[in-house]
Amino acid sequence: xxxxxxxxxxxxxxxxxxxxxxxxxxxxxxxxxxxxxxxxxxxxxxxxxxxxxxxxxxxxxxxxxxxxxxxxxxxxxxxxxxxxxxxxxxxxxxxxxxxxxxxxxxxxxxxxxxxxxxxxxxxxxxxxxxxxxxxxxxxxxxxxxxxxxxxxxxxxxxxxxxxxxxxxxxxxxxxxxxxxxxxxxxxxxxxxxxxxxxxxxxxxxxxxxxxxxxxxxxxxxxxxxxxxxxxxxxxxxxxxxxxxxxxxxxxxxxxxxxxxxxxxxxxxxxxxxxxxxxxxxxxxxxxxxxxxxxxxxxxxxxxxxxxxxxxxxxxxxxxxxxxxxxxxxxxxxxxxxxxxxxx
Amino acid sequence: xxxxxxxxxxxxxxxxxxxxxxxxxxxxxxxxxxxxxxxxxxxxxxxxxxxxxxxxxxxxxxxxxxxxxxxxxxxxxxxxxxxxxxxxxxxxxxxxxxxxxxxxxxxxxxxxxxxxxxxxxxxxxxxxxxxxxxxxxxxxxxxxxxxxxxxxxxxxxxxxxxxxxxxxxxxxxxxxxxxxxxxxxxxxxxxxxxxxxxxxxxxxxxxxxxxxxxxxxxxxxxxxxxxxxxxxxxxxxxxxxxxxxxxxxxxxxxxxxxxxxxxxxxxxxxxxxxxxxxxxxxxxxxxxxxxxxxxxxxxxxxxxxxxxxxxxxxxxxxxxxxxxxxxxxxxxxxxxxxxxxxxx
Numbered sequence: 001x002x003x004x005x006x007x008x009x010x011x012x013x014x015x016x017x018x019x020x021x022x023x024x025x026x027x028x029x030x031x032x033x034x035x036x037x038x039x040x041x042x043x044x045x046x047x048x049x050x051x052x053x054x055x056x057x058x059x060x061x062x063x064x065x066x067x068x069x070x071x072x073x074x075x076x077x078x079x080x081x082x083x084x085x086x087x088x089x090x091x092x093x094x095x096x097x098x099x100x101x102x103x104x105x106x107x108x109x110x111x112x113x114x115x116x117x118x119x120x121x122x123x124x125x126x127x128x129x130x131x132x133x134x135x136x137x138x139x140x141x142x143x144x145x146x147x148x149x150x151x152x153x154x155x156x157x158x159x160x161x162x163x164x165x166x167x168x169x170x171x172x173x174x175x176x177x178x179x180x181x182x183x184x185x186x187x188x189x190x191x192x193x194x195x196x197x198x199x200x201x202x203x204x205x206x207x208x209x210x211x212x213x214x215x216x217x218x219x220x221x222x223x224x225x226x227x228x229x230x231x232x233x234x235x236x237x238x239x240x241x242x243x244x245x246x247x248x249x250x251x252x253x254x255x256x257x258x259x260x261x262x263x264x265x266x267x268x269x270x271x272x273x274x275x276x277x278x279x280x281x282x283x284x285x286x287x288x289x290x291x292x293x294x295x296x297x298x299x300x301x302x303x304x305x306x307x308x309x310x311x312x313x314x315x316x317x318x319x320x321x322x323x324x325x326x327x328x329x330x331x332x333x334x335x336x337x338x339x340x341x342x343x
Numbered sequence: 344x345x346x347x348x349x350x351x352x353x354x355x356x357x358x359x360x361x362x363x364x365x366x367x368x369x370x371x372x373x374x375x376x377x378x379x380x381x382x383x384x385x386x387x388x389x390x391x392x393x394x395x396x397x398x399x400x401x402x403x404x405x406x407x408x409x410x411x412x413x414x415x416x417x418x419x420x421x422x423x424x425x426x427x428x429x430x431x432x433x434x435x436x437x438x439x440x441x442x443x444x445x446x447x448x449x450x451x452x453x454x455x456x457x458x459x460x461x462x463x464x465x466x467x468x469x470x471x472x473x474x475x476x477x478x479x480x481x482x483x484x485x486x487x488x489x490x491x492x493x494x495x496x497x498x499x500x501x502x503x504x505x506x507x508x509x510x511x512x513x514x515x516x517x518x519x520x521x522x523x524x525x526x527x528x529x530x531x532x533x534x535x536x537x538x539x540x541x542x543x544x545x546x547x548x549x550x551x552x553x554x555x556x557x558x559x560x561x562x563x564x565x566x567x568x569x570x571x572x573x574x575x576x577x578x579x580x581x582x583x584x585x586x587x588x589x590x591x592x593x594x595x596x597x598x599x600x601x602x603x604x605x606x607x608x609x610x611x612x613x614x615x616x617x618x619x620x621x622x623x624x625x626x627x628x629x630x631x632x633x634x635x636x637x638x639x640x641x642x643x644x645x646x647x648x649x650x651x652x653x654x655x656x657x658x659x660x661x662x663x664x665x666x667x668x669x670x671x672x673x674x675x676x677x678x679x680x681x682x683x684x685x686x687x
Contacts (some may be wrong), residue, residue, distance in 0.1 A: 052508075052614050057517045080508070081615040181665045207665035209618060212608045217422045221659040224415045225407070238519075238614065245609055249532055266519055266610070 042072040042299045044292055045100035047092045049108055049131070050081040053210065053238065054264045055284050056106075058328045059130070062288025063104065069289075070296035075100070082210055083180055085112040092116035101299035102127065104291045110134030110184060114141050125298035129291040130284070131185060147294045149308045151282045153185050153261075157192025157233075159314050160259045160280050164197050164231050167257045167277060172230030173201040175222040177215050177243060179235045181207040186235040189261050193233045200231075208239050215242035223250050234260040237267035237279055244275040263315060265327050272320035281313045285328035389631040392646035395675065399650060403657035410660060417537040423652035424541035425450075425603045429619055430626035430644040431545075431552045432596025435589040437627050438556070439569040439582075440636025441496030443593040445485060445503030446600075447620035451613060452507040453478040453601030458520030458611025467526045474605070475598040481507060482594015483587065490586035500590075504620070511613040519612035522605055531606035541603045548596065553641040565589060570637025622651050625676045650675070 046063050049056045060076050067074035077095060079088035085108045092105065093116045102125045107113040111134050117126055118141040128148045138145060164174060174197065179186035190205055203222060208215035215234060223229055223246065232247070234240035240260025247256045253274075260267060263281025270276040287310045294304045311330045315323045323331040403410040429446050436443040443449075457474040465473070485503045489496050534540050556562035567575040568585040576582055600619075605611050628634065629650060630643025654675060658668050 050615075051512060051517045054518060081617075083615075083617075178665060181669065204662040205665050206659055207668070211614055211616065211618070212610070212612065213425075213604060213616070214618065216608060217418075217655070218659055220418045220422070221415075221656050224409055224412070224418060225660040225662070238612070241610070242608060245607075266521060269521075 042102075042296060043100045044072050044074045044102050044104060044295045044299065045095040045098070046074060046076045046104035046106075046288075046292065046295075047088060047095065047113065048076065048078050048104075048106040048129075048288075049088070050084055051078045052081050053236070054266070055236070055262050055282075056082075058264070059106065059284035059288040061328060062285035063292045064288075065285075066289035066292035067296070070293050072101075072292070072296045072299070074292060079108060082108065085109055089113055089116050093119065096120050099124075101125075102295035104129060104288075104295050105133070106130040106291075107133055111137045114138060114143065117141070117143050125295065127291050127295045127298065127304075129287050146298055147304045147306060147308065149287055149290045149294060149310055151287065151310050151312055153188035154192035156261050156280045156282055156312050157189035157194075157235075158196040159192075159312060160189075160233055160261060160278070161193040161196025163278055163314055163316070164193070164233060164257065164259055165200060167259075168200060168230050170199060171201070173203060173226050173228055174231040174233060175203045175219065175226070175229055175243075176205045177218055177232060177234045177239050178205050178207045179210040179239070183210075186210075189235045190233075197233075203229075208234075208242070210236055210238060212238045212242035212245075215239035216246045219243040219246035220249070223247070223252065223256075229256060231257045231259070231277075234258065236260060237262035237264045240267060240276055240279065241270055244270060248275070263313070263323070265324070268315060268320055268324045268327060271315055271317055272324060274317060278314055278316045281315050281323065281330070283311050283313075283328070283330050286310055286330055389640070389643065391631055392626075392629045392643050392650050395629070395678075396646050396650040396653060399653050399657060403653070403660070407657070407660050410657060413537050415656070415660070417534075417539065419649070419652050419656050420537065420542045421531075421539045421607075422656070423648050424539070424545040425600045425607065426619065426622055426626060426648040426652065427545040427645055428548050428596050428600040428603065429623040430630070430648045431549050431641060432593035432600075433623045433627050434552065434630070434632055434639050434641060434644050435556070435565060436496065436593050437569075437624075437632050437634060438565050438636055438639035439585060439589050440572075440634075441489065441586065441589070442500065442624065442634070443482075443485070443503075443590060444497070444500040444620060444624075445481070445507050446593060446597045446623050447616045447618075448504045448507035448511070449478050449481050449594050449597035450600045450604060450619065451616050452481065452511040452514075453598040454604045454611045455511040455515045455520075455613050457601060457605050458522065459514055461522055461524075461611070462520050467524050471602050474601045475595060478598020478601060479591060479595040482591045482597065485594065486587035486590030489590060490583035496586075508613070508615060515611070515613045517613060519610045521610050523609075527606045527609070530603075531609075541606065544599070544603065548599065549641050549645050556639060556641060561588065566637055566639060568636075569639070622648070626651060629676065 044067060048059055051057055063074060063076055077091040088108050089112050092113050096116055096119045104127045105113050106129045114137045125146045128145045130150045132148060132150060133145055176190055178190050194202055206218045208218045219232060232243045234243055237260045240258055244258045247253055247258060257277035259278045261280040263279050267276060267279045271279055290308060290310060297304050409415055433443055433446055453474040456477040457470045460470040460473040485499055488494055489499045530540050564580045564585050567580055568582045572582050626647035627644045629647030632639045632643060654672055658671055
């Protein structure tokens, strides 16, 4: 009854399926195209990370607002998800054919857009925002990044770490929940937190793929394994909100403090409500705005600074309302003063 | 492509359940004795998930005594509930030799529609219906294209995956919608003893699916169409209708899973839930359901889902590095696929 010839097939089909389905998820990118502003001959193209995360929607909004302020037309394309490296590269390749005057890129990894950027006509200005393009890779491809505007993710993590130490009074067990294992942004935030909070008892890093549901599950498991846990650090707000939910489910709101990074509207509200102890706001809106402004200046032949640090701020419950009111703009007056334009 | 390998090589439509109970003596051999069954590697393929689960539970309990505490069992069951519902729906599509690669995105889309209805001020009951109906309609659309459009399941559902996740983004504007509702909160946190309400929902779905698959004519038709489409057609079974129905079922399960997802995280958001897709397919395979169709059971995928959840839970409890966890999970899935080589 058994047909031996069929056996290897079922063996072979599974990996193929898994592989294909994994790729399938990333194949099509969702693009958000904005009607080009009619003010101007300068056209800017921007390629950013996945719009399935509000962080990058705020970035897109900032880019659009910045473009209309600077009087340039803009086309914003985004990866389908935060892991869609190849799809993002395809977006850039497509835009590269259309000879825009300047390109703003926020690559998912340090390398995934290098090939696409190398195809741009000689001398086309490139502004890199948020996630830095890998320097060695850029050099190898003969690529010049004219300006980098981004948040120092390690510094953001450190800010969270210092606050955690303060909240816990210098000792206690803390769980670390990271994004996709191996992700550069996640690693930088976790590293920053770990070194700033090295006096605390840090548990091994758990990965939750930037996903709220997975973070909820991971946090529940960590609470079970470490009943004396005092705090959690999540590499982004979505995961932080999942952890806060796990903490609430366990009825341990008074024992456990959750801090995350991003400063999304929902997280700011959670800080105001006391579900999150704090979030480190990174102002993707300002980053997008500064990026497109730098691009507009470059396209017009003006000089810009090679590197600009975008604002970072720790949002605790006492300033959460203020931060919410100002969202998506930075709530501290001085914070957004940085300008990419030199002199 | 999957169904193409089925051909007529299988012994007609097998109708043995996981318990080996024969539904139709004409097409199947007499029930084998237990000793013969144990000597048959095919039995081990069927039992891969329950046996693997027991081995894991023993292993983790030895390594970390908190593993089998009530609190942790409760947490594992709650974490597995959504996956069980998705895997149950998936079992039907796989039983026909197809596969629904859009399950997780359909769930996301349904959850987002829940959020839209909630945001518009609809009562929670209506939101639940909206979510389930969204899944049902999306599944129906996929089923119609597969059944009547005669396009490969694999391709249609890959397209469906993209469409559903895109629609979720379009409809939600990419923004999460917080769901503040006592009913949803009670759904996610309440329960009977260690068995939370989502787990009860999952068990009811699984039980209903078991009855549907093994005690109704529809179930027989599903297995027949999967085992040998030609023979099924020859006996007057409409494979088109069967295909349409199984994808509608899978979509409906995804819609229900969407409700559970919203209850679990307290928000409806368009985040990609790729891991649910991979785990749903893996659960079904771990459960001894043949990817070529014609052979299925419900208990297996249920144990498969529990196994995958227990695996992640145990590895986290033990503090295994985030880099090694995917390796462990992948190895278990491949090991199960290896066992399925011996399927009869």
